[in-house]
Amino acid sequence: MKEILQALVEIVGTEFVSDQPEERYLYSMDPGTMPAREPDFVVMPDSTEQVRQVLLLANQHKIPVVPLGAGLVLSGLSRALKGGIILDMKRMNRIIEVNEMSRYALVEAGASQGMLQAYLKKHHPRLKHSAPDAPPAATIAGNVCIHGSGHISHAHGFHSDMLNGLEVVLPTGEVTRLGSCATSDYWFSRAPLPDLAGLFLGWAGTTGVITKLAIKLYPNYRFNDVGVFVCEDARLMPDILYRMSETQMAEDLTAWMTPKPDWARGFLHSNINYGANTKEELIWKRNLIRASVSEYIDRKIAGFIPMPAAMKQPFLEVPARQLSRFADVRKGGGFEYVGVIMPVDLFAEAYELGLEIASRLSVSYSLGARIIGINHCMMFFYAYAFNRADPADVQRAQRALEATNRAAVDMGGIPWKAEAPAQKEIIRKMDPNMFALMNRIRAVLDPAGIMNPGNWEID
Ligand SMILES: Cc1cc2nc3c(=O)[nH]c(=O)nc-3n(C[C@H](O)[C@H](O)[C@H](O)COP(=O)(O)OP(=O)(O)OC[C@H]3O[C@@H](n4cnc5c(N)ncnc54)[C@H](O)[C@@H]3O)c2cc1C
Structure with missing residues (x-):
């Protein structure tokens, strides 16, 4: 271990390696419910070359390597399940280039x-990127590589759909560019070359380390507005969301259902966020959105909440900070959620499942959904709050998360950014030939099996 420590010091410098108990403790957990797992070393590289050197060393000595962004994924994906090195990418945080005309940004992974x-x-x-509602410290790479989504995902899809290209370091030390940047100085698109970026999307850091990436940017509207539409019957939701999305006016289309505050209990809210460059355009869009659901309004079974500007403000914030406040529901604030990617058709079943689990297991819950693409699918989330200082409460939340993962898979959904036990639930239902192909790809890319081991594995 001393020799490895010395070799790591030679690569990144004394200040940026630690094998001390304090750092190993801090890096052993994330804010979710997954149990702590201590790494042997924490390493903070500053360049692609340093990442390459670390991976060569790890590969030679078969030391596990876990890439880490901000560690905010909540499902424990960046814990060192089998010890080894946590590769904290936060020093590699340069914004390298913004191409204004072709609307993309090239950044380092941290x-x-x-x-x-x-x-x-x-x-x-005039430009913006699609931001998740995660705290601002979340890294762009950490989010893209788990297929995250954000405040313009209704218009533009998953954040991985907005990816133009990657620079990655393979576990065997080769530095590889994927996308237009493999052939051109411009990082404008993943087409028309074979799309190998998928080898690093959804794999939870088990195939290599992303060191640079380019993401698409979008027009930043001068005016933004939100409408909040309410109904009481979950079975109406797919059609309501379908109609609203049909207008193609929304940048973000979300739903939320919470028992707190009291006035919200039992109601299903759909937030539709849209923007425009002039006030006239904004009003025109608002009218189109209203017209899309006028049938429900006329039948008096659903309607928009009249909202003064101050009340709209929290719904227009990017990221939406109110989500994190859910952790305050229990003392000793903690929360974790299962986000399930599923068809919008399953909305009512998904909602009923959340209510049933929360009542059966006595957990504090908040339910919601983000529509990805124009109703192409949704990320339905089941958030459970817990008190970190109370092991019984943490265990209750854990049981609810496990039950949700299992039921969601059986329902036809797929838990997103799934923790290691939930990955096993997914593998249980996965086409065995797909799982076999995943293993063959991993064996080729990572012959020594060093990348984030314990993930996407059966045992
Ligand atoms: C309050 C709250 C709200 C949230 N809202 C959203 C939301 O709206 N949308 C959303 O998508 N997510 C959301 N999240 C989930 C999560 O925080 C984000 O997805 C976040 O962007 C993850 O980024 P990170 O840097 O924390 O990744 P990490 O947790 O550090 O890493 C995530 C995974 O990616 C791997 N990884 C990280 N960096 C690299 C790299 N350079 N190369 C290879 N693999 C790497 C890790 O090993 C791990 O498997 C939310 C979380 C919280 C706490």
């Missing part, structure tokens, strides 16, 4: 959502 948001606001105010 660049955070908040950094890019602030940079664009200052230097390119």
Whole structure:
């Protein structure tokens, strides 16, 4: 271990390696319910070359390597399940280039959502990227590689759909560019070459380390507005969402159902966020959206909540900070959610499942959904709050998360950013030939089996 430590010091410098108990403790967990797993070393590289050197060393000595962004995924994907090195990418946080005309940003893997948001606001105010509702420290790479979604995902899909290209370091040390950047100085698209970026999307860091990536940017509207539509019958939701999405006016279309505050209990809310460059355009869009659901309004079975500007403000925030406040529901704040990617048709079943599990297992819950693409699918989330200082409460939340993962898979959904036990639930239903292909790909890319081991495995 001493020799490995010394070799790591030679690669990144004394200040950026630690095998001390304090750091190993801090890096052993994330804010969710998954149990702590201590790494042997924490390493913070500053360049692609340093990442390459670390991987060569790890490969030679068969040391596990776990890439880490901000560690905010909540499902424990960046814990060192089998010890080894946590590769904390936060020093590699440069914004390398913004191409204004072709609307993309090229960043290093440790660049955070908040950094890019602030940079664009200052230097390119006509542009924005799609930000998740995660705290601003979340990294762009960590989010893209788990197929995250955000505040313009209704219009533009998953964040991985907005990816133009990657620079990755393979576990065997080769630095590889994928997308147009493999052939051109411009990172404008993944087409028309064979799309190998998928080898690093959805794999939870088990195939290599992303060091750079380019993501698409979008027009930043001057005016933004939100409508909140309410109904009481979950069975109406797929049609309501379908009609609203048909207008193609929304950037973000979300739903939320919570027992708190009291006035919200029992109601299903759909938030439709849209923007425009003039007030006239904004009003025109608002009218089109209203017309799309006028049948429900006329029948008096659903309607928009009249909202003064101050009440709209929290719904217009990017990221939506109110989500994190759910952790305050229990003392000793903690929350974790199962996000299930599923067809919009399953909305009512998904909602009933959340209510049933929360009542059966006595957990504090919040349910919701983000529509991805124009009703192409949704990320339905089941968030459970718990008190970190109360092991029984943490266990209750864990049981609810497990039950949700299992039932969601049986229902036809797929848990997103699934923790290791939930990955096994997915594998249980997966086409065995797909799982066999995944294993063959991993064996080729990572012959020594060093990348985030314990994930996407049966035992
Ligand atoms: C309050 C709250 C709200 C949230 N809302 C959203 C939301 O709206 N949308 C959404 O998508 N998510 C959301 N999340 C989930 C999560 O925080 C985000 O997806 C976040 O962007 C993950 O990024 P990270 O940097 O924390 O990744 P990490 O947790 O550090 O890593 C995630 C996974 O990616 C791998 N990884 C990280 N960096 C690399 C790399 N450079 N190369 C290879 N693999 C790598 C890790 O090994 C791990 O498997 C939310 C979380 C919270 C706490």
